[in-house]
Amino acid sequence: MDPSALTRRARALRAAVRNRRADAAALPRRRVERARVPGLAVDAEPAPGGGLVRFARSALELRVTTAGAVFCGWDGAEPEPSYALAHGAEADARVELEPDAAGGGWRVVSERVTVAVSRRGAVEVRTPAGVVLRREQPPRWWETPDAPAGGGGGADDGGDGGVRRWVQRGHVAPDARLFGLGGRAAGPALPDGRYRLWNSGPGAAAPGDGPLSLTMPVQFVVADAGCHLLFHDNPWDGGIEWQRGLEGAGSGHDRTGRIEVRMDGGPLRYWVMAGTPARVLQSWAALTGSPAVPPAWALGYQHARRDLGGAEGVRRVVRGYRERGLPLAAVHLDTDHHDGHRVFTADPHRYPDLPRLARELAAEDVRLVSVVAPGVKAEPGYPVYDAGVAADAFVRDARGRPVRGVVRPGTAVFPDFTDPRARKWWGGLYAERLQQGFTGFWHDMNEPVSFAAFGEKTLPRTARHALEGRGGDHRAAHNVYGLLMARAAYGALTSLQPDRRPFLFSRSGWAGLQRYGGTWSGDVPTGWPGLAASLALVVGLGLSGVPYAGPDVGGFRGRPEPELYLRWLQLGAYLPLFRTHCGVDAGRREPWEFGSEVLAHAGAALRERERLRPYLATLARLAERTGAPYVRPVWWYDHADRALRERADAFLLGDALLVAPVLAAGVRRRAVRLPAGRWYDTATGRALKGPRTVELDAPLSRVPVLARAGAVLPVAGADGGTELEVWAPAPGVTGGGVVVREAGDGWAAPQLDRYVTRWTGRTTVRREDGAEPDLPVRVRGG
Numbered sequence: 001m002d003p004s005a006l007t008r009r010a011r012a013l014r015a016a017v018r019n020r021r022a023d024a025a026a027l028p029r030r031r032v033e034r035a036r037v038p039g040l041a042v043d044a045e046p047a048p049g050g051g052l053v054r055f056a057r058s059a060l061e062l063r064v065t066t067a068g069a070v071f072c073g074w075d076g077a078e079p080e081p082s083y084a085l086a087h088g089a090e091a092d093a094r095v096e097l098e099p100d101a102a103g104g105g106w107r108v109v110s111e112r113v114t115v116a117v118s119r120r121g122a123v124e125v126r127t128p129a130g131v132v133l134r135r136e137q138p139p140r141w142w143e144t145p146d147a148p149a150g151g152g153g154g155a156d157d158g159g160d161g162g163v164r165r166w167v168q169r170g171h172v173a174p175d176a177r178l179f180g181l182g183g184r185a186a187g188p189a190l191p192d193g194r195y196r197l198w199n200s201g202p203g204a205a206a207p208g209d210g211p212l213s214l215t216m217p218v219q220f221v222v223a224d225a226g227c228h229l230l231f232h233d234n235p236w237d238g239g240i241e242w243q244r245g246l247e248g249a250g251s252g253h254d255r256t257g258r259i260e261v262r263m264d265g266g267p268l269r270y271w272v273m274a275g276t277p278a279r280v281l282q283s284w285a286a287l288t289g290s291p292a293v294p295p296a297w298a299l300g301y302q303h304a305r306r307d308l309g310g311a312e313g314v315r316r317v318v319r320g321y322r323e324r325g326l327p328l329a330a331v332h333l334d335t336d337h338h339d340g341h342r343v344f345t346a347d348p349h350r351y352p353d354l355p356r357l358a359r360e361l362a363a364e365d366v367r368l369v370s371v372v373a374p375g376v377k378a379e380p381g382y383p384v385y386d387a388g389v390a391a392d393a394f395v396r397d398a399r400g401r402p403v404r405g406v407v408r409p410g411t412a413v414f415p416d417f418t419d420p421r422a423r424k425w426w427g428g429l430y431a432e433r434l435q436q437g438f439t440g441f442w443h444d445m446n447e448p449v450s451f452a453a454f455g456e457k458t459l460p461r462t463a464r465h466a467l468e469g470r471g472g473d474h475r476a477a478h479n480v481y482g483l484l485m486a487r488a489a490y491g492a493l494t495s496l497q498p499d500r501r502p503f504l505f506s507r508s509g510w511a512g513l514q515r516y517g518g519t520w521s522g523d524v525p526t527g528w529p530g531l532a533a534s535l536a537l538v539v540g541l542g543l544s545g546v547p548y549a550g551p552d553v554g555g556f557r558g559r560p561e562p563e564l565y566l567r568w569l570q571l572g573a574y575l576p577l578f579r580t581h582c583g584v585d586a587g588r589r590e591p592w593e594f595g596s597e598v599l600a601h602a603g604a605a606l607r608e609r610e611r612l613r614p615y616l617a618t619l620a621r622l623a624e625r626t627g628a629p630y631v632r633p634v635w636w637y638d639h640a641d642r643a644l645r646e647r648a649d650a651f652l653l654g655d656a657l658l659v660a661p662v663l664a665a666g667v668r669r670r671a672v673r674l675p676a677g678r679w680y681d682t683a684t685g686r687a688l689k690g691p692r693t694v695e696l697d698a699p700l701s702r703v704p705v706l707a708r709a710g711a712v713l714p715v716a717g718a719d720g721g722t723e724l725e726v727w728a729p730a731p732g733v734t735g736g737g738v739v740v741r742e743a744g745d746g747w748a749a750p751q752l753d754r755y756v757t758r759w760t761g762r763t764t765v766r767r768e769d770g771a772e773p774d775l776p777v778r779v780r781g782g
Contacts, residue, residue, distance in 0.1 A: 050108045114126040200212065201507060291623045370442065548577055638676055672693065
């Protein structure tokens with residue numbers, strides 16, 4: 001065996017033993033405990049925006065915000081401090097707690113939702129018309145011996161002063177379907193099962209696998225009666241068990257859908273928002289922050305591989321794209337470009353002059369993107385390590401020593417991103433990357449990963465974190481680690497390059513990651529199941545509030561057959577983050593490596609992506625303003641259509657396009673379920689009427705794409721400028737669309753125009769103010 005492989009195995013074994021010993025020595029052992037429940041209500045105290053209901057053994061605070069979200073906090077849990085929230089949760093002074101004559105308890109009534117509390121602590125979420133969307137049973141708690149009696153409920157319960165485990169079971173309509181929970185390979189509508197809430201990687205991303213690199217307790221529930229999002233603001237380890245309801249199986253809880261949430265600690269607090277899908281995610285963005293807008297180039301096609309073969313290998317790849325007339329926006333350098341895998345370094349032999357390489361690529365309109373991982377090699381004399389030690393920036397164990405783990409460079413230490421001082425120190429390191437010529441950043445291994453021969457591949461749960469001065473351990477910090485690494489980088493980059501919007505995406509994160517950038521699928525395995533999982537991941541992430549996402553096209557592990565590679569590339573051409581990537585032993589991912597036929601069809605997909613970039617830029621700005629994802633489930637505008645709710649093989653790109661990718665081998669014709677209205681097959685111009693299922697051709701050269709009648713899309717014209725592609729509206733039906741024209745990759749406000757389309761014997765297009773379009777117009781369909 002390779003001596004270096006033996007060394008890695010020995011380190012991983014020692015790390016696993018260290019973790020187990022540390023946790024066994026410091027964490028309390030569970031014992032048989034009696035559950036505590038709230039008991040009967042004692043009294044209620046109204047307040048602006050809601051109020052407090054006191055029970056015999058607990059209390060529940062209700063608060064409605066001006067953005068329409070409702071906060072529920074048990075046992076003294078408050079909305080803040082919170083890593084998920086971007087803004088203070090301002091109470092809506094127009095409402096307050098009031099008696100609920102129908103239920104005998106109390107309620108708060110807002111414009112979008114009513115929340116009612118029974119005398120035993122059950123909580124119902126109702127529509128303004130009084131239809132029950134969800135019913136939460138009274139929670140139960142189990143307390144360790146050193147937990148403070150009667151509550152506390154701080155922001156994280158980080159391990160100081162005891163831990164309180166809890167469970168809460170909710171019931172939803174029998175027809176309800178569950179989406180979200182972050183990045184999930186199964187779905188988009190999640191099948192029955194238990195889903196762990198603990199960021200883990202690297203791992204396979206195939207249906208049934210989990211947890212994955214980016215999990216979050218964001219439940220997006222869709223039923224005939226309406227949609228709602230429920231978010232448990234608690235980053236501790238836990239799980240959600242989902243069981244669909246049984247329609248026509250009698251009455252009561254035996255037929256409803258069941259969602260049970262269990263947490264190993266932390267506060268019991270959650271947010272509820274209801275309405276249309278657009279309304280729900282608008283409230284979510286108002287609460288957790290607007291999605292960052294990527295620079296325009298980041299909406300183009302990007303290429304990566306674990307090892308591109310040094311600077312000359314990068315030049316060969318870029319030359320290959322240019323010689324074949326294929327679009328390419330960026331090349332990503334993985335950890336192999338570092339000097340011995342040490343972060344914030346460059347291999348002086350394989351990449352002797354990175355700034356020069358970056359300038360050469362910039363002349364070809366290609367950017368360089370650098371991987372950044374949090375593990376810092378514990379090597380005295382290595383400047384990053386020495387500076388981190390001097391800044392006291394690394395996570396420590398219960399005895400005050402830096403926690404040591406194992407990553408690619410060997411034994412490593414890890415910055416404590418829950419400490420503002422460590423975030424500031426780490427952010428300053430990105431100056432070196434900018435000086436090397438990098439324009440964007442890709443965060444990897446930040447669940448965080450520490451290799452171990454057995455047990456969990458992360459830091460010991462007893463590792464100590466600052467948690468903004470509150471103190472606690474890794475149980476409270478683990479799931480927010482990637483989020484706070486992104487926060488450190490984004491804040492620094494806005495200062496280091498104030499004239500440019502940062503480009504940042506992260507393998508791991510938590511609720512609120514969209515404020516700083518996006519994410520990708522992680523190490524999705526090569527195969528047709530991995531291709532299907534790619535779509536499920538992106539749709540689920542969008543419904544969890546992270547709209548800029550995409551997979552490793554072709555899969556990270558394994559060598560895709562030509563048809564699989566092509567179908568993956570065709571799907572990726574319509575997803576926000578469009579990137580090929582693979583491991584060092586997984587072959588190549590350049591289109592010309594798969595034969596002349598695949599090259600021709602791949603070129604068509606890449607050029608179509610380039611043509612749609614103005615439309616994607618518009619969707620990015622709309623996501624910033626409204627929280628609506630670029631990629632939307634097909635039921636987005638018609639959630640009551642149950643046939644649409646069950647579709648996992650198609651999606652909407654904005655409100656104008658319906659994309660039906662091919663997700664299985666040998667498919668040359670496929671069924672597509674159309675939402676209501678008129679749609680055009682963009683390949684033939686044929687008009688189709690929904691709602692119904694149609695059969696469409698899906699030759700190897702393309703996948704079915706349909707355009708909504710009346711839609712206005714900004715696209716790249718033949719001369720390189722932007723033109724309006726207008727799809728003829730149906731007679732008597734007004735159409736239209738929003739077009740955003742960027743003013744560069746800086747912070748200047750873009751120009752936004754709204755267009756209206758009508759059929760008056762021919763298609764007419766006007767701006768909302770009645771003016772003629774100042775862009776060329778091309779009408780299609782009709």
